[in-house]
Amino acid sequence: MQxxxxxxxDNHTVEVEKGTTVLEAARQIGVHIxxxxxxxxxxxxxxxxxxxxxxxxxxxxxxxxxxxxxxxRCEEGMKVHTSTLRVLNARRTVLELILSDHPHDCLICPKSxxxxxxxxxxxxxxxxxxFAGARNVLPIETSPSIxxxxxxxxYCRRCEMMCNEVQTVGALAAVNRGFVSTIxxxxxxxxADSECTFCGQCVAVCPVGALTxxxxxxxxxxxxxxxxxxxxxxxxxxxxxxxxxxxGMKPGTSVTGKMVAALRQLGFQKVFDTDFAADLTxxxxxxxxxxxxxxxxxxxxxVRLPILTSCCPAWVNFFEHQFPDLLDVPSTARSPQQMFGSxxxxxWAEKMGIPREDLIVVSIMPCLAKKYECARExxxxxxxxxxxxxxxxxxxxxxxxxxxxxxxxxPDEEFDQPLGESTGAGVIFGASGGVMEAALRTAYxxxxxxxxxKVDFEETRGLQNIKRATIDLNGTKLNIGIAxxxxxxxxxxxxxxxxxxxxxxxEIMACPGGCxxxxxxxxxxxxxxxxxxRSRALYEEDKHKPLRKSHENPDIVRLYEEFLGKxxxxxxxxxxxxxxxKK
Amino acid sequence: MSEIKIPQNKIDQLLDICNxxxxxxxxLINILHKAQHLFGYLPQEVQRIVARQLGIPVSKVYGVVTxxxxxxxxxxxxxxxxxxxxxxCYVRGAEKVLDxxxxxxxINVGETTPDGKYSLSSLRCVGACGLAxxxxxxxKVYGRVVPGDVEKILxxxx
Numbered sequence: 190m191q192x193x194x195x196x197x198x199d200n201h202t203v204e205v206e207k208g209t210t211v212l213e214a215a216r217q218i219g220v221h222i223x224x225x226x227x228x229x230x231x232x233x234x235x236x237x238x239x240x241x242x243x244x245x246x247x248x249x250x251x252x253x254x255x256x257x258x259x260x261x262r263c264e265e266g267m268k269v270h271t272s273t274l275r276v277l278n279a280r281r282t283v284l285e286l287i288l289s290d291h292p293h294d295c296l297i298c299p300k301s302x303x304x305x306x307x308x309x310x311x312x313x314x315x316x317x318x319x320f321a322g323a324r325n326v327l328p329i330e331t332s333p334s335i336x337x338x339x340x341x342x343x344y345c346r347r348c349e350m351m352c353n354e355v356q357t358v359g360a361l362a363a364v365n366r367g368f369v370s371t372i373x374x375x376x377x378x379x380x381a382d383s384e385c386t387f388c389g390q391c392v393a394v395c396p397v398g399a400l401t402x403x404x405x406x407x408x409x410x411x412x413x414x415x416x417x418x419x420x421x422x423x424x425x426x427x428x429x430x431x432x433x434x435x436x437g438m439k440p441g442t443s444v445t446g447k448m449v450a451a452l453r454q455l456g457f458q459k460v461f462d463t464d465f466a467a468d469l470t471x472x473x474x475x476x477x478x479x480x481x482x483x484x485x486x487x488x489x490x491x492v493r494l495p496i497l498t499s500c501c502p503a504w505v506n507f508f509e510h511q512f513p514d515l516l517d518v519p520s521t522a523r524s525p526q527q528m529f530g531s532x533x534x535x536x537w538a539e540k541m542g543i544p545r546e547d548l549i550v551v552s553i554m555p556c557l558a559k560k561y562e563c564a565r566e567x568x569x570x571x572x573x574x575x576x577x578x579x580x581x582x583x584x585x586x587x588x589x590x591x592x593x594x595x596x597x598x599x600p601d602e603e604f605d606q607p608l609g610e611s612t613g614a615g616v617i618f619g620a621s622g623g624v625m626e627a628a629l630r631t632a633y634x635x636x637x638x639x640x641x642x643k644v645d646f647e648e649t650r651g652l653q654n655i656k657r658a659t660i661d662l663n664g665t666k667l668n669i670g671i672a673x674x675x676x677x678x679x680x681x682x683x684x685x686x687x688x689x690x691x692x693x694x695x696e697i698m699a700c701p702g703g704c705x706x707x708x709x710x711x712x713x714x715x716x717x718x719x720x721x722x723r724s725r726a727l728y729e730e731d732k733h734k735p736l737r738k739s740h741e742n743p744d745i746v747r748l749y750e751e752f753l754g755k756x757x758x759x760x761x762x763x764x765x766x767x768x769x770x771k772k
Numbered sequence: 773m774s775e776i777k778i779p780q781n782k783i784d785q786l787l788d789i790c791n792x793x794x795x796x797x798x799x800l801i802n803i804l805h806k807a808q809h810l811f812g813y814l815p816q817e818v819q820r821i822v823a824r825q826l827g828i829p830v831s832k833v834y835g836v837v838t839x840x841x842x843x844x845x846x847x848x849x850x851x852x853x854x855x856x857x858x859x860x861c862y863v864r865g866a867e868k869v870l871d872x873x874x875x876x877x878x879i880n881v882g883e884t885t886p887d888g889k890y891s892l893s894s895l896r897c898v899g900a901c902g903l904a905x906x907x908x909x910x911x912k913v914y915g916r917v918v919p920g921d922v923e924k925i926l927x928x929x930x
Contacts, residue, residue, distance in 0.1 A: 359829020364838045375834040376816055384829065 196267035205263050212245055212258035215271060222247060222271050223280070223309055225287075225396055226345035227259040230355065232652045232717040233674060233701060237350040242343065243283045244309065247271045255279055281313055287343055289320035291397075298341070300398030303712065306343060307397075325368060332380040333561040334387035334403055334708075339371050342399040347715075348372060348391035355701065356675040358507065360385040384510045388503035388675065388699040389557030389708015394715055402557050402709060405578045406588050412549050412577075413456040419541075420549045421459040422452055423529045423608070426467065427555035427619030427704035428582045430726040434711040434719075435586030436596045441722030443730050446601020451589045452553075453602060461608035463552065464615030466529035467627070469748070470500060471614060471739035473765050474522040474624075475631045476756035478694055482636075485693075486665065493518050495670070495685065495692040498624050500524045502562035503699035505769065507675050512682050513771040521766040525618065526552050526559055527568050529608065530575030531764045536752045537608060545573060552579040555619070555707035558699070567767055581709025610744040613644075613731030620724040621673035621703035622649035622656060625696040629660055629669070630738045637663040644737050650728070652702055652717060655680065657692075670695040673703050778817050785810055786818060790825040797826045800836060804843060813847045849884045849891035851929050856906040858897030865918070866905035870894060872919040876926060890926075 192207050198215050205214045213229070215222050224245040228237040240260035247258045250268035255276065258269075270276065288310060295301050327339040344363075349372055352361040360383040364373045374383035392400045412420050433442040452460045477496060484492045497519040499505060505524075508515060523531070530550045538548050552559060556579070562568070563576035580588075589596055604610070614630055617623030626649040633641055648658035649671055656671040670692040672678045678697045684690040700706045702720035705727070706713055713719050731737060739745065753761045778786075789806045793799035803822055808814050814837050823830035837843045855861075855870040870892075874880060877890050884891040900906050903915025907925070914925060 353829070353832075359831055362829065362831035362835040364831075364835045366839045366841075370839075373831070375819070375829070375831040383831070 194263050194265045194267075196263050196265070196269065198269045199271050203263075207263075209263050210259055211247060211249075211256070211261045211263055211267075211269055214263050215258065215269070220271055222258045223312065224259055225305060225309065225343060226347065228347050228350070228394060228715045230701070230715045230717065233355060233654065235350070235354050237345075237347050237715075239346050242287065242345060244280060244287075246276060246279050246283070248273050248276050277313075281315065284309060284313055284315055285318050285320060288315065288318050289322050290324055291343065292324075292340055293318075298398040299336075299401045299404070300341075300395075304398060305396035323368065325371070327371060330379055331403060332385070332387070333564055334557040335380055335385070335389065335392060336401050336403055337380065338399055338401070339373070340399075341397050342372060343397055344370070344372070345396055346372065347394040347396065348400055351390040351394055354676065356386070356388060356390060356507075356699070357679050358384055358386055358388070358511075358675060361391060386503040386506035386510070386675065386699060387558035387561045387708075388507075390700060392557060392708050393700075393706070393710070393713055396714075402581055402583070403560055404584060405560070405580050406584050406591075408578065409551060409580060409588070412551075418547055418549050419458050419543050420456070420551060421461060421533060422457040422551045422553060423461045423463045423466065423526070423533075423576075424448060424452070424553045425463045425526070425555055425559075425619065425704060426616050426623075426727060427707060427710065427723070428553050428585070429730070430619060430705055430723040431555065431710045432582055432586060433596075435583065436589075438597065439722075440719050441726045443726040444596075445730065446603070447596060447599040448585075449604055450599040450602040451585075451592075451594055451596060454594055454599075455588060455592055457551070459605045459608075460602075461529070461533070462604045462611050462615070463525045463529055463554075464611030464618070465608045465742070465744065466525035466532070467500075467615035467618040467624075468612055468739035468742045468745050469528050469532070469765065470522055470525050470618075470624075471627050471631050472745060472749070472756045473528075473761060474498065474500075474520045475628045475635065475739070477520050477522060478628065479632055479636055480757065482665075482667070482693060495668075495690055495695045496520050497694075498628075498696045499767075500618065500624055501558075501698050501704075502526075502556070503558035504675065504678060504697045506558065506561070506772075507678065507699065508682065509769055509772040511679070512686065515682065515685060516769040516771065518685060519769065521762075521768065523568075523765055523767050524559075524562065525615075526554065526562065526576055526579065527767070528765050530563065530568065532748065533608060534570070534573075534575055535764060536748065545570070549577045550575065552576050553582065553585050554579045555582050555704045555710045556700075557581065557708040559709070582707075583709060583711060586711075607744040607747065610742055611734075612739055612742050613734035613737035614739045615742075616731045616734065617727050619704045619727050620650070621698050622651070622671045622696065623703065623727070624698075625649050625669055625671050625694065627739055628694070628696075629667075631740045632667075633660070633662055634738065635740065636665070639663065641738075649696075650724075652720065652724075667694065668692045672696070673698045673706075674701050675699050778811075778815070782810065783821065786821055787825065790822060795825050795827070797828050800826060800828070800833065801840075804833075804837065808843060813844050815845060815847075844882070846882060846884050846891070847888065850889050851909055852891050852893065854893045854895045854908040856896070856898055856900075856904070856908070857894045858901070858904075860897075860901035861905035864904040868919050869905055869907065869917050869922065872922040876922060890929075 225242040240257045245258040246255040248270040330337045429445040433444040499519045559579040614627035626646045660667045705723035819833045907914040
């Protein structure tokens with residue numbers, strides 16, 4: 190076997206494929222060599238390998254110098270030692286040097302308890318820092334979604350890799366030289382003035398407290414304690430598949446009922462579900478797809494196909510910045526978060542007799558771009574936003590802990606009605622391919638007038654970079670594409686720009702795996718097994734829902750009967766659709 | 773720094789430079805060299821144009837510009853002043869001369885006065901060590917400069 194090499198790591202004999210790094214080989218046999226800068230996104234075939242932190246150094250027999258395990262390929266007969274005295278001393282010195290240029294305010298750092306550097310310092314039992322050198326002190330910068338505290342940066346460059354290689358956004362780069370170098374947008378601009386989409390993938394992989402989210406929890410606590418305000422909440426589908434992880438539960442544990450119970454205990458007057466608005470999105474976006482498709486089939490040459498989904502605010506920011514010539518291609522449907530806010534502050538508020546100014550709509554989102562989205566001017570009436578603010582899955586977990594709620598022992602509770610009623614189609618919005626599958630379930634039945642034998646469209650599921658399928662709508666062949674990660678989206682957008690796109694409809698989600706891998710979720714650190722587990726939780730929940738098609742949601746049907754008329758009506762256009770801006 | 777609007781003919785020349793290098797991202801450094809020769813410095817607008825032509829993020833361009841000390845984002849003054857800080861000049865008091873320029877002009881090394889008249893930089897050895905300490909203003913060399921000469925030199929330039 191030419192492609193297999195045999196080596197020894199700490200006296201274990203290991204056989205690995207040629208090209209495997211010492212670090213990966215060691216992890217395969219349970220020898221966990223510590224690392225900081227290294228990150229391997231196996232499913233996206235991208236590895237962050239600057240070999241810059243040197244925390245993973247090991248001793249290789251016959252070599253004079255210690256070798257970084259992350260960047261050293263296994264060779265036949267190699268003998269590796271991962272914890273000799275020499276290695277431990279070197280690793281300690283490396284860490285002491287990193288810590289000598291890092292603030293020591295761990296107690297009040299937003300990342301405390303979830304920081305790879307802090308954990309490593311604890312593991313290596315570092316209790317003093319012998320190097321009292323200069324510090325790179327930089328101002329803390331805030332934007333609508335992301336806070337950058339670059340004094341805490343350890344130059345692992347994972348954020349730069351996510352921003353450039355995975356997302357191809359290019360907002361972040363290494364700038365300056367030597368000791369004063371840092372990771373920054375061009376010209377040290379604020380992220381808000383750069384091409385940043387606020388996808389938050391930089392936050393999701395930052396090992397330290399350099400990149401964190403804008404925290405709205407204190408604002409929320411004040412609002413919840415204001416007797417003049419009615420505070421209601423909507424929860425995005427992906428949140429229920431990951432929130433449990435913050436309480437030590439197994440990844441992939443669905444905690445919908447407990448989450449509802451916790452939100453009620455926190456003091457929200459109504460606990461509603463963004464899944465309801467996801468069903469509503471399907472009615473509008475699905476109708477728009479069928480409208481464009483029908484016009485196209487009738488020979489209309491002007492019609493813009495493929496239609497692109499528009500639920501993901503980071504994706505919207507991306508095409509506004511990078512593809513301003515294609516602003517008429519995406520669906521005009523607002524995202525579920527914004528549809529919810531719009532309906533809550535009109536239909537529901539009128540029904541309940543609550544004046545708009547006394548109603549506060551909060552969203553719990555797996556996403557940091559949602560913080561930016563709800564602050565967009567076009568989503569407000571007389572300065573009052575449809576969704577007042579958005580908090581992340583992580584922020585919700587922190588609120589639950591602060592309220593002394595024992596999350597694991599909570600009973601399962603149900604969402605409130607009517608904006609809490611949802612179908613399985615709404616639930617799967619949280620995983621890449623889910624919006625397309627939900628749209629297909631409805632589009633098929635509305636277009637053909639037939640009932641689907643099987644509602645599962647398995648070809649839309651999974652973590653492949655780009656998924657393609659052809660769906661037979663009673664003789665009409667519908668070509669669909671699904672991309673997650675903005676780098677994959679860019680490929681499909683370039684095809685459209687060049688007039689080469691084979692698709693009629695494309696779903697795009699900015700984050701790896703879709704919303705389940707969002708920048709507001711428990712940090713995934715590039716671990717795709719975590720994403721797979723979360724996605725399984727959503728499809729499992731869908732499977733057990735009594736209703737699995739958006740157009741069968743009785744409260745959606747009622748909403749159209751009582752208020753909106755029909756999909757794409759004038760009122761629906763006014764409340765549920767938007768337009769895009771060149772940036 | 774206020775945004776300076778670049779005239780169209782200069783922009784056209786910049787686009788020509790990018791085209792001559794095939795708009796290749798790998799040619800970034802060569803293009804920046806020529807652009808700096810053309811403009812005297814590399815303002816934001818120039819970097820944005822280069823980024824767009826090469827199809828790379830402007831943050832990358834900025835990263836390269838800030839990495840290499842040859843590139844500058846500050847326009848040179850009408851009278852670029854360079855104080856030699858080579859060994860010979862240094863031991864004969866160049867630092868005090870530099871401090872006097874700083875004091876009178878109110879700018880630091882690498883900066884330009886707000887009226888655009890003077891810019892200040894330091895360099896290492898111009899090969900005139902016999903004249904140490906040496907100050908170079910434009911093409912003219914001033915030798916055996918003492919702090920007391922600085923005011924007089926600047927008066928001459930007015």
